[in-house]
Amino acid sequence: MAISLTETAANRVEKFLANRGKGIGLRLGVKTTGCSGMAYTLEFVDEMHPEDTTFESHGVKVIVDPKSLVYIDGTELDFTKEGLNEGFKFNNPNVKDECGCGESFTV
Amino acid sequence: MALLQISEPGMSAAPHQHKLAVGIDLGTTNSLVATVKSGMATVLQDEHGHALLPSVVRYMPEGDVVVGHDAQAQQSADPVNTIASAKRFMGRSLKDIADRAHIPYNFVDSSNATKLLQIQTRAGLKTPVEISAEILKTLKARAEKSLGGDLIGVVITVPAYFDDAQRQATKDAARLAGLNVLRLLNEPTAAAVAYGLDNAAEGTFVIYDLGGGTFDVSILKLTKGVFEVLATNGDSALGGDDFDHRIYCWVLDRIRESTSDFNPLSENDTRLLLTKARQAKEWLTDNHEAQIVCRLNNGLLVDVTLSATQFVEFTQQLVIKTLAPTRKAMRDAQLTLEDIKGVVLVGGATRMPQVRHAVEEYFKQTPLTNLDPDKVVALGAAIQANALVGNRSEDDLLLLDVTPLSLGLETMGGLVERIIPRNSTLPVARAQDFTTYKDGQTAMSIQVVQGERELVADCRSLARFELRGIPPMAAGAARIRVTFQVDADGLLSVSAREQTNGVEAHVVVKPSYGLSEDEITHMLKSSFGSAEADKVARMLAEARVSAGAIINSVTLALAADSHLISEQEKQAIETEIQNLQTISQAEDAAAINKAVDALNHATEAFAAARMNASVSHALSGKNLDSINL
Numbered sequence: 001m002a003i004s005l006t007e008t009a010a011n012r013v014e015k016f017l018a019n020r021g022k023g024i025g026l027r028l029g030v031k032t033t034g035c036s037g038m039a040y041t042l043e044f045v046d047e048m049h050p051e052d053t054t055f056e057s058h059g060v061k062v063i064v065d066p067k068s069l070v071y072i073d074g075t076e077l078d079f080t081k082e083g084l085n086e087g088f089k090f091n092n093p094n095v096k097d098e099c100g101c102g103e104s105f106t107v
Numbered sequence: 108m109a110l111l112q113i114s115e116p117g118m119s120a121a122p123h124q125h126k127l128a129v130g131i132d133l134g135t136t137n138s139l140v141a142t143v144k145s146g147m148a149t150v151l152q153d154e155h156g157h158a159l160l161p162s163v164v165r166y167m168p169e170g171d172v173v174v175g176h177d178a179q180a181q182q183s184a185d186p187v188n189t190i191a192s193a194k195r196f197m198g199r200s201l202k203d204i205a206d207r208a209h210i211p212y213n214f215v216d217s218s219n220a221t222k223l224l225q226i227q228t229r230a231g232l233k234t235p236v237e238i239s240a241e242i243l244k245t246l247k248a249r250a251e252k253s254l255g256g257d258l259i260g261v262v263i264t265v266p267a268y269f270d271d272a273q274r275q276a277t278k279d280a281a282r283l284a285g286l287n288v289l290r291l292l293n294e295p296t297a298a299a300v301a302y303g304l305d306n307a308a309e310g311t312f313v314i315y316d317l318g319g320g321t322f323d324v325s326i327l328k329l330t331k332g333v334f335e336v337l338a339t340n341g342d343s344a345l346g347g348d349d350f351d352h353r354i355y356c357w358v359l360d361r362i363r364e365s366t367s368d369f370n371p372l373s374e375n376d377t378r379l380l381l382t383k384a385r386q387a388k389e390w391l392t393d394n395h396e397a398q399i400v401c402r403l404n405n406g407l408l409v410d411v412t413l414s415a416t417q418f419v420e421f422t423q424q425l426v427i428k429t430l431a432p433t434r435k436a437m438r439d440a441q442l443t444l445e446d447i448k449g450v451v452l453v454g455g456a457t458r459m460p461q462v463r464h465a466v467e468e469y470f471k472q473t474p475l476t477n478l479d480p481d482k483v484v485a486l487g488a489a490i491q492a493n494a495l496v497g498n499r500s501e502d503d504l505l506l507l508d509v510t511p512l513s514l515g516l517e518t519m520g521g522l523v524e525r526i527i528p529r530n531s532t533l534p535v536a537r538a539q540d541f542t543t544y545k546d547g548q549t550a551m552s553i554q555v556v557q558g559e560r561e562l563v564a565d566c567r568s569l570a571r572f573e574l575r576g577i578p579p580m581a582a583g584a585a586r587i588r589v590t591f592q593v594d595a596d597g598l599l600s601v602s603a604r605e606q607t608n609g610v611e612a613h614v615v616v617k618p619s620y621g622l623s624e625d626e627i628t629h630m631l632k633s634s635f636g637s638a639e640a641d642k643v644a645r646m647l648a649e650a651r652v653s654a655g656a657i658i659n660s661v662t663l664a665l666a667a668d669s670h671l672i673s674e675q676e677k678q679a680i681e682t683e684i685q686n687l688q689t690i691s692q693a694e695d696a697a698a699i700n701k702a703v704d705a706l707n708h709a710t711e712a713f714a715a716a717r718m719n720a721s722v723s724h725a726l727s728g729k730n731l732d733s734i735n736l
Binding site: 012013015016019020026027029031040041042043044045046047080082083084085086087088089090 | 109110111112113114115116117118119144145146147151152153154249252253254255
């Protein structure tokens, strides 16, 4: 399994990294908070940890820590527009249930 | 499924805890809202893809309020109920609006103590604050739709020249719109934030901001992400609108030339021609000539062609008008042209080639224009808002702004004691000790003034308050500490505290109305031009104060102890007092000082007699041991 980005998402990440002027890639992860168990995190990466797993998708480095990987393995990250709002969206095959807003989930 | 943005390492927010913050450029002509998404400042667009929201508010017959493009489109059709450029009226009274004859609104001078102007519309009397709040509400709705959540705070930009009343009015408008203002930020500083962070530049920069209705020039020093404003100057009644107006006047002249019976234009026609004038101005940025064609309500067909050369010619004065404040700011910052590393152009009006040329010619370098001059301020505000709500892992950027005019208080004789000099970096707090002028004085009136002149009468009074409950003491014995504090938004609070018993009084300065641009310019200019006159006036006032003080104390002493001296001596003293009183009326400081000396001399014997009397009184009936020498 792996973590991947859609092409749109990869383009955006590249643009944001370029604008930021530093960073080696994108970190996907989960946190155990939120109204339905787990919450996604999405951060720039300046430093890697030895235990991290790195994927490469459309030229962008995607970095995941081992604890998070079990919850999100197989996820495809997309960048979409909903009305005026636009942002990244996790398409995570492991999810069984989400809270109403989709910011947190259970597996 | 909620949409996520990329956070800084370790800064991911818990679900539903995203700290949404935006920057708002509340402009005279157009307003914008921007935010930082995934580390990148972006201007938010509306459903139609427009980034700029025209700062136009129309009050509809049904009671609705329409803001932006739709309102702007109806300016000609419904000029009285369609308010544009409300920012120009923020915190102003009617007499501040010099050119109101050209403005088609029904202004009403409010009868209440604030003296702030209002505008009569079909929806009733509206203040500029309420009108601005409608613009802010529209931007707030746009931002919340775009970001998918409630905003926790905003940074709103204001011209560097906005005084306390205008800043307060802006804050009030935000509150009316239901926004939490994190901070007001000077527009040029916001522009510097946008440029400084994006380009990581260091050095001294000039921000030349010619917007729709205001001109600001700021000199900023950028070092390692710290922005220090060295000087600001400007003209709060000069902008792109004035260029439109010149074209409008030029068209009127052409009409007058071509027809013999020319009647004054209706409100609708005025609007229509001003709209056409703006379009022609924008067209001339990239073209050699612009055709202005329209049919007025009275049936008259206007069809004239304006060449770029003509346009440059009759707007040359406006361009030149921007250079005087620019020079002044350079002088305040004590810089020469060689010190300036770059010039940043901000504001849509800087797209005009003649403006770019003038700036280039003055600074002898090509100005920076790589960010959209219309968006730069909003982008900077967004970056600052993002930092203020704590979405950045690095140290928050530190922004140092300055006071545009000196702040001080009135001392005896109508003199100004300057507490915070102009161009002090904000926030700033300064304290100074004052004392009483008369024996047994238990109250002190503190008048807070703004300006560069030596006399209170030549400065602007911001507020007046009283400190009561000073313990009765001899003149000069009380210690009253007056503290002036200007916060990061440029709002002033003044407190006075008597040091022995701790009584305190304070005031937050919310002046009744703002300074006009003319007043500011005049105050600055006259402080340079009248340095000598001010010095003379100060000496005279000081002489009068000391004359008053000595007359006062001698009179009191005579009333108490005149039995110590002969009638002849007493008369001599009284003559000198009268003489001094007469001379004090005249305008000669030297003569007053001379008369003060004469009175001092005349009272020498009396003073010695009083001293002896009081010493013998203190000593009488006591033996030597009990006297603590």
